[in-house]
Every structure is written in C-alpha cells, then in structure tokens.
Amino acid sequence: CAVAPPILGEHQESIPYVGPIYGGLRSGMSVYIQGVIPHEITSFNMNLQCGESEGSDIGFHFSPRFDNWDKVVFNSCQEGEWGSEEEIHNMPFSKGDAFEMVIFIKQEGYQVTVNGQDLHTFNYRIPVERVNALQIGGDVSIQTISIIGGGNPGDDQIGGNLPVMCGQPIYNPPVPHSSIIPGGMFLKKTIVIRGMVPLGANSFSINFMVGSSRDIVFHLNPRLQESVVVRNSLIGGSWETEEREISFNPFLEGQYFDVSKQGTGLCQNYYPIPYIVNYF
Template sequence: MFVAPPGYQPVYNPRIPYVGPIYGGLRSGMSVYIQGVIPHEITRFNMNLQCGESEGSDIGFHFSPRFDNWDKVVFNSCQEGEWGSEEEIHNMPFSKGDAFEMVIIINQEGYQVTVNGQDLHTFNHRIPVERVNALQIGGDASIQTVNVIGGGNPAGDQIGGNLPVMDGQPIFKPPVPYTIVIPGGMSTKKTIVIRGMVPLGANRFSINFKVGSSGDIAFHLNPRVQERELVRNSFIGGSWETEEREISINPFLEGQYFDMSIRCGNQRFKVFVNGQHMCDFFHRFQNYNQIDTVELEGDVQISYVHF
C-alpha cells in the first residue's frame, strides 16, 4: 500500500501549541500550507519556522498576527536568544470567526506570505534557510491542516520503494476549470496531490488525466456530490467505456476540505483521500506515459495542486 512520505503527509487538527519536524529541512522552492479558523476571542497567535524543535532554538521566521486596538502582523527572527528588528504591517488579513488559508513560499530572497490568495509580505532571510527544520505554532488560532509542500524528500531512502515522484512547483488557488501540464509527462510513481474544498450546493466535479494530442481521457475521476457517488471511467477513441462506482469511503461532502493524492503505478492509479485508500483504477490506456495533462473542472475550489 502506498503511504505518503512524512514530508508530504499533512498534519490534521494539531493540538496547539504544536511543534513538528520539517523532514530534510527547508529549501528554496518549498512551501508551508496552513488552514485554520480565527476564534472570536483571540489576542494573538504565532508561527515560527525554527532551527530545531526544542524551546530556545533559533527562529528563521517569526510570524505573529496581534489583535488589539492596533491590529498588526509582526515578522521577526531570533538568534542565540536575541530578537532581531521587527517588521510589521497594519493590513490585518485575518478576521475573527473566519476560516483562512495561509501559504509561506520559501524562495531565494526570503519567506513570501500569502493569506486567502492575497500577497501579504516578504520577509528576507536572516538565517540560512537550510538550518530551518521545524515548525512551531502557538496562541489562540484553531489549526485544521498543516502541510509542507515541495522540495523533494531527502529522507526518502529511509522509507523504501513507495516514494512518490514530486518534481513540479505547487500551483496555489488555480481557477476552475484549469488545465495543468504534467512536468515530464506521466511515469511510474508520479503522484499528484490536490487540496480542495467541495462548496455548498456543489453538484459534481471531475479530474481528468488526458493525452493532449488525441483528447483521450485515460482516467476520469468524477465525484457526484448530490448522488454521493464517485464515478471512474476512461474516454478512448471518441467513446466512454465502462463506469466503475464502488468505493470504500466517500469524503466528498458539501462544505468539506479534502486532501487527495493520485499515484500512477505500472498497472493502475491508486487514489488516497485524507490519508485513506479510496479506490484503484486499472490502466485501460496502456501507453500511460503519453498522458501529459490534468484537467480540473466542475463544482470545486482548489487550494493547491502539486506534482
């Protein structure tokens, strides 16, 4: 059975305060995705990307929204117990009682922060990013999902042969419908990770693995929300083939987030949702290495897509 390596496994509903490792450390090109809710009664919360899991570790990036008469967001770093100079903005992107999605994109310049799809601030590196290997969250926020995305997985050799191949940059909040070119085309062990939400009133949506030159759909994954069904099929040579509908779980409910990973194997696609195996789809299009695009369409909101 495929189990995502720790570096790609989301953390759900962590108890706050939370401290957890970033396997292999941070590198440019990686991102940290956090989804949660701001309580009505909140003073402040913080997120630290730090150089170790112990208290007193150096902090490469300190992020602290503070709710008072002068609402602001503070950014800083801490080395050898000494805080650096604060950077702050007074454009508070969080609202009490509301859900949020936050992404910290690590690039060569620093930490680029977006909240609910809007750029907030870039904090330049003060500590070499390669030293950063842990995430700490404290304060009053309610966190539902934490995921470290991208950068490969240097711990992979310790895990064995079940590694997914992840070689693309994550795409955050793409509009739907959306077509994505698969980096390098489809291959064995290549995995696509999709984080999204089924909006209220949704009817159906689909994820199509396609051969761009012919329009053939090698794998059509079609959650039908109102019917509570998950249809799988293929469209080859101008016609649909036999539908498959049996599933072990149905995670696609109105108003619910989902984390999906779809992995290509020699014989089949394996689909996992929220850490559980949902279904397999055996290859009907034998030259699956000709699959070069993924198409997202229908009633779904996408937080990010990552190959």
C-alpha cells in the first residue's frame, strides 16, 4: 500500500525507517518504541507490515495526526485497499516531549499503550503471523526499537543501528528501586534508564550489582552541586579509584535524561563498562 512521502522534522536522520522483524510476530510478543515528538509536527506513522517492500500489506497502521482535530488513526491495508479507519481523539503525544510506546500482540489484536497508559486495541484484520517488518515515517525522532518475546537476544534484533533490548519495560518505579536483570548482563545487552532530575536535586546513583556478593561492578553517581559524574566500583567491600573526568555534565536540574548502559561480560571485565547519556 502506497504511503505519502513523510514531511521530515528537525532530527529525522533515521526516518523513514524500515526493518525486518526476524521470525515474525505472534501472540505474547510486544514492540517497544522510544522517541521524541518535534515541536514542528504534522503527523507520523508506524506500520507493522507483511514485508519490507513498498506496497506490502499493512496489518497495523498507527498514525497520530496533529491538526485542528488532533487524533490517532488506526487502519490496515490489504491488496492496495485501505480498510475502515478507527480514530481516537485523546492525543497521547505532546509536541517537544519524549514518549515510550508499547504495542502488545494479544490474542484478539494489537493493544497500544503510550507512556504507560492504555490507548486502543485494534483487532486483527490480517493474520498476525504474516507480519514480519516495521516501517516508521513522518515527523518523529526514534531512539530505541525493541522486539520483546521473540526468543533469545539474537532473535529479538530487528536490524539497523538502533539499540535492541529484551525484557518488559518498568514504568514509574518508586525510588529507591531494586530489581533483577533477567538473564544477567552480556555483550551488547542494553539497559535504558530514563527519568528527570528535579529542581533542587543534589545527587543520585545507579548501581549494577552482583546479586550473590553485592559487589557493585558499576556505580554511576551524578552530583549536581559539584557538576561532576562520578563512576566507580565496589569490590570486596572496598571502593576502587573514582573516575570524575567527563567533557560535560549531561545531568541538569529540571531536564529529562536517558542512560543507555551496555554490558561487556561482567564476569570477566568488572570495570569500566561503556555507557551513553542523552538528555532532552
């Protein structure tokens, strides 16, 4: 089914995007997407398709449209013919804001949540087993795409250079927060922690620990009043030498941030472990 050429926003280097979903979709899986809505937006779309080529059948078409009647449109396209639209006028996206979206593959259809809130369930019109590709276009910037529940970590990757994660997203956990990392850390596994530094904050810490010994293999400690980001490890009850050097402090009061943390085989290489910090 033909899609109109997207009107690209300011930060659209990776858009339009199309990539395979290895092994296809099935009930019990989910698609996790994290991105940012630009201030100047007309619309964007996400399609779960039966192939990567233009003109492929679209099992699930998701299109937020910012106009005088802001709405989200759901549809499907089969053999070049669009079906009947389903519309939601409760717009869950805000201009200039980041978002997290999950499409749960249920028995009856695609259940969509945005920022942890249920939005709509779109019943299947095309068998979900035929869906094997994701296409994204329009005014949107995408940071993360993850296919959850597709088997081992290698099976979950959908292609491209975007980070890939496994596991169920956790929304708005209370702080302090502690949880198990299913399967532990391994090469190229990515943990993304997203939050906001409140006004007047002094410091906070993120620790990656060995459950049996309670060793901290990676300690990330932004100290707002000192304008430093301390990195360290605690092995056998003793702190190692702090690392404080950083080109700039990405943690600012009143700003959102992303910490993307990648494993490098924690059993062999305790420290340092690569991390990337972005903020909005």
